[in-house]
Amino acid sequence: MRRTDFILFICLILCALAVVHTQHRARRVFVDIEREKTIGDELAADLRRIQAERATLVASNRVERVASDMKMHLPDTRSVIVMGNQSQDLADIDRASKSLALATDISKSNLLVLPEPHAERMLSKQLSHSAKRGKQ
Amino acid sequence: MRYKANAALNLRLEGWRASFILVLLLLAFMVLVGRAIFLQGMHADFLQHKGEERYSRVIEKTAYRGEVRDRNGDPLAISLPAVSVWASREDAEMNPLQLQQLSTLLEMPKEEINHRVNEGRGNFVYLKRQVPQDVAQKVTEIHIPGLFEQKGFRRSYPKGEMMAHLLGFTDVEDHGQEGAELTFQSVLGGVNGARRVIKDRAGSVIEDVENIREPRPGHDVVLSVDSRIQYLAWRELHAAITRNKAKAGAVMVLDPRTGEVLALANYPDYNPNNREHVTLTQLRNRAVADTYEPGSTLKPFTIAAALEANKVSPGTIIQTGNGTMNIGPAVIHDTHPGGALTVSQVIQRSSNVGAARIALSLPPEAMWNLFTDVGFGQTPKMGMTGEAGGRVRPYRSWRPIEQATMSYGHGISVSLAQLARSYTVFANEGNVMPLTLLKQEEPVSGRRVISVQTAAAVKDMLELVVKPEGTAPLAQVRGFRVAGKTGTAHKLDHGHYSNKYVASFVGFAPASHPKLLIAVMIDEPTTGDYYGGLVAAPVFSGLMAGALQVLGIQPDDPASENYAVPPSANSAAEET
Numbered sequence: 001m002r003r004t005d006f007i008l009f010i011c012l013i014l015c016a017l018a019v020v021h022t023q024h025r026a027r028r029v030f031v032d033i034e035r036e037k038t039i040g041d042e043l044a045a046d047l048r049r050i051q052a053e054r055a056t057l058v059a060s061n062r063v064e065r066v067a068s069d070m071k072m073h074l075p076d077t078r079s080v081i082v083m084g085n086q087s088q089d090l091a092d093i094d095r096a097s098k099s100l101a102l103a104t105d106i107s108k109s110n111l112l113v114l115p116e117p118h119a120e121r122m123l124s125k126q127l128s129h130s131a132k133r134g135k136q
Numbered sequence: 137m138r139y140k141a142n143a144a145l146n147l148r149l150e151g152w153r154a155s156f157i158l159v160l161l162l163l164a165f166m167v168l169v170g171r172a173i174f175l176q177g178m179h180a181d182f183l184q185h186k187g188e189e190r191y192s193r194v195i196e197k198t199a200y201r202g203e204v205r206d207r208n209g210d211p212l213a214i215s216l217p218a219v220s221v222w223a224s225r226e227d228a229e230m231n232p233l234q235l236q237q238l239s240t241l242l243e244m245p246k247e248e249i250n251h252r253v254n255e256g257r258g259n260f261v262y263l264k265r266q267v268p269q270d271v272a273q274k275v276t277e278i279h280i281p282g283l284f285e286q287k288g289f290r291r292s293y294p295k296g297e298m299m300a301h302l303l304g305f306t307d308v309e310d311h312g313q314e315g316a317e318l319t320f321q322s323v324l325g326g327v328n329g330a331r332r333v334i335k336d337r338a339g340s341v342i343e344d345v346e347n348i349r350e351p352r353p354g355h356d357v358v359l360s361v362d363s364r365i366q367y368l369a370w371r372e373l374h375a376a377i378t379r380n381k382a383k384a385g386a387v388m389v390l391d392p393r394t395g396e397v398l399a400l401a402n403y404p405d406y407n408p409n410n411r412e413h414v415t416l417t418q419l420r421n422r423a424v425a426d427t428y429e430p431g432s433t434l435k436p437f438t439i440a441a442a443l444e445a446n447k448v449s450p451g452t453i454i455q456t457g458n459g460t461m462n463i464g465p466a467v468i469h470d471t472h473p474g475g476a477l478t479v480s481q482v483i484q485r486s487s488n489v490g491a492a493r494i495a496l497s498l499p500p501e502a503m504w505n506l507f508t509d510v511g512f513g514q515t516p517k518m519g520m521t522g523e524a525g526g527r528v529r530p531y532r533s534w535r536p537i538e539q540a541t542m543s544y545g546h547g548i549s550v551s552l553a554q555l556a557r558s559y560t561v562f563a564n565e566g567n568v569m570p571l572t573l574l575k576q577e578e579p580v581s582g583r584r585v586i587s588v589q590t591a592a593a594v595k596d597m598l599e600l601v602v603k604p605e606g607t608a609p610l611a612q613v614r615g616f617r618v619a620g621k622t623g624t625a626h627k628l629d630h631g632h633y634s635n636k637y638v639a640s641f642v643g644f645a646p647a648s649h650p651k652l653l654i655a656v657m658i659d660e661p662t663t664g665d666y667y668g669g670l671v672a673a674p675v676f677s678g679l680m681a682g683a684l685q686v687l688g689i690q691p692d693d694p695a696s697e698n699y700a701v702p703p704s705a706n707s708a709a710e711e712t
Contacts, residue, residue: 027342034341045217045269048200055211055294060367074685 192334192345198287199326201310202354204303204317206363207396207575211294213303213317215310218290219272220265227282228253237278238263241271265308266290291317293408295363298370301421302361302400302573304521305408314419316359316573319519326354358575360396365389368682369399373656376675377403380639380661386423386552387675389683392560392644392653394580395569397518398683400424400553425522427549428638428657431625432486432607432668434545436562436594439483441506442494443590450480450593456489463537468492484600486607486622488544495543496536503539504531509585510558510568512550518571526550545623552640556655559642562598562619563650566591595619599647602673608641611673613681615691617647620676622668627660636660641672645680646692652683 056062067073175183204213221242230238239246242264252261265288267275272285291306293299304315311325312318329351334343369387377385382403389399406418420426442448459473470489474481482490495503507513513528526549534542541547550558553571560569560582567582598619602611607622620643626633639661644653656672656679665671684691 030343031340048214049216051211052214052216052292052294055214056296058210059295059298060364061296061298061371064367064371074682 191336192332194330194332194348195341197329197331197349197351198289199328199351199353201289201291201306201326202324202356204320204324204357204359206359206361206366207398208362208364209358210363212299212359212361212363214292214294215289216292217269218266218288219269220286220288221263221267221272221275222284222286223253223261223263224282224284225253225256225259225261228280229282230280234278234280238275238280238283241275241278242267295366296409297405297407298367298401299361299363300405300408301402301423302359302366302397303408305411314521315421316357316519318521319573320357323357324354327352359573360391360394360398360575361400361573362398362686364686365679365683366399366401368679368686369654370401370405372675372679372682373401373403375678376656376658376671379663380658380665380671381663382658382671383660383662384422385656385658386426387657387679388423388552388556388655389679390556390560390569390571390653390655392563392569392650394576395557395560395571395582396576397571397573398652421520421522422657422659423552424516424518424520425524425551427524427526427551428659429548429625429628430545430550430555430640431623431638432488432491432544433555433621433623433640433642434548434550435483435486435491435543436598436621437506437510437558438491438495438498438503438543439479439597440561440586440590440594441502442479442498443593444506444586445498445502447497448479448494450478450597452479453477454479454482454487454490454493456482456487456493459487459489461489461492461540463492463496463540466537468540480597480600483594483597483621484603484606486544486601491543492540495539500531500534500539503542504528504534506585507548509583510561511554512548512558516551516553516557516571518553519573520553523553524551526554545625552655552657555640555642555657556653559644559653559655561585562591562595563644563653564591595647598643602643606669607667608643608669608673608676610669611641611643611676611680613645613677613684615693616645616680616684617693618645618677618680619643619647619650620673622673624666624668637666639666639668639671641668641676643676643680645684646689648692651687651689652680654680654683 201215203211203215206212235246235249238244239249242249244264249263252263263283268290275283276285289310291310293303293305300315302315304317304319305313306317307313312321317324327349330348332345332348333341334345336342366389369389373385373387376382385403387399387401388397390396391398400421400423402420402422404418406414439448443450448454453476456470456474456477459470461468468488470487472485474485474487474490477485477487477490479490479494481487482494507528513526515523515525517523528548529538538547557568557571561567564582565588566584566586568585569580569582572580598621599617600606601608601621602618603609608620611618611620611622620641623638623640623642625638625640627636627638628634629636638657638659640655640657642653642655644650654676656675658671658675661671
């Protein structure tokens, strides 16, 4: 009888210690989770801040300002060919392929990265050149 | 000496004394038990609460307000964490150096900080709300006792001025006050959560006790707006206002097939990120809240009503004579005498006399019905604050002169939003579309108002307007067929027509398959030109060309070198 009591007593002590230990571990894990959550929140906040910053940077008014500082401009509507599936018209496709050829010519001469005044001069040269070829 | 000899030992205590002490102890014990019952039984809740207060805290879990995005997913309004700096009046102490630093960081004068901290009742006072986090961090680093920080949000509008009227803004409590922020408050607004936790001596959370309320973040809203087109609208409007030294203006871009608002810009505007010196004039959303007499932009509806009633066909000849017409004592004028004009030419040259003659051949009810069907006199219900409904008087009270003036858009008031919406009838084969600020995923069905044939006939007439003989050659867009109508209206000033004008243009393109509808209104141009064809049409043209390019829309008239624009644009002056 005394022997069983003793064993049970030892078990009790061990259980009590285990409870204390587990409680302690639980708290530490909890603190860790809280810290990670806080970091998560901060990262989420950072993401928003960066998104807002990006949206400000890509706002059309800024893009246009920067582009004009770099002497870039939108192509004229006449020099743009929209190649959608709506263009079934043969003449359209023909026109598109011709100007594509023109565009490849142009890209060879690095025209697309030239600032505006150069671009205009080069384009007019190119056009008169291809017009001459057309006449021949 | 005998032990017994000590007399004191012979003293006998009386029995009641022992009993007295015993009773006294029992009584004291009873008091203790009573007290214990009182505390444990009756006051337990209160005490337990007091105990918990020592270590448990309720923490608020803040919920983000939803984002507003444009139709391509570009963020337009986004909530960023921000900090409110507050002071405890009893504890706040700062030396002059700290005060100087604080004043620079918070961008507040020293006097104001002193005033806030030292004057007024109560212990709690906000110094500044919605301080960006990096600034708040620096404020903490000054280490001023009695100064605290509270987490919150600040709404950021990356597109600034150009979206101001469309988006509106929120107040410091994160509630929408204007525009889309107010309209969609119930969707965007988040609900803060709360949880009870146990904190240790250092103030850090060590255990969750209960979750009182989960935070519910607001939902995102995807608007129908395209921020690229919005920018073009804003830019073209600003350019026109500067060019014409005008008082105000508004532009609206719609998708005529769905009624989605792709852009809405007003001048004057404001920067929603910094509203310190914003006036009511700047806040005014003119496109939806202001009504004006539309002028000639209303003529196509008169013609449509006449076509529907089979009173005329596009080729019918209307005599406009020498450009004047008497109705009772009143006289209607054309800017230039036109002689005999076809119905199409009445629209093309914007003849008042022609429109009035056609109107007078109609019963007033027919005109009123069409005006009402396309939405004049009713709020467009697009979900903006302060939408105006304009005014169309009941047809029973129309006198002939009123019917005549109404045929060319005087004696009736509409907002730009209503006018834009009404033109969906011509762009959309006779169906008027409901306006919406939200991106539509499904096709929208409109309401048929006029027949397909009438709509097509009027559309053809509207295409003539931008030809060299029309009133708005400046509205042409290279490579595209354009249909539209100019308007120039005298402004009423204290009940009399003054020499102030509202110039407008409404039109759509590509005319073969309309994908964009633009309405422009310029209020009080002061540089001499005031005709819609000279002031508003260039805004339309610039904006339309840009928007078509942005959307990558196939030109429907690619072969045409542009029509020659008359150098003096004289014909553009032939209208009212």
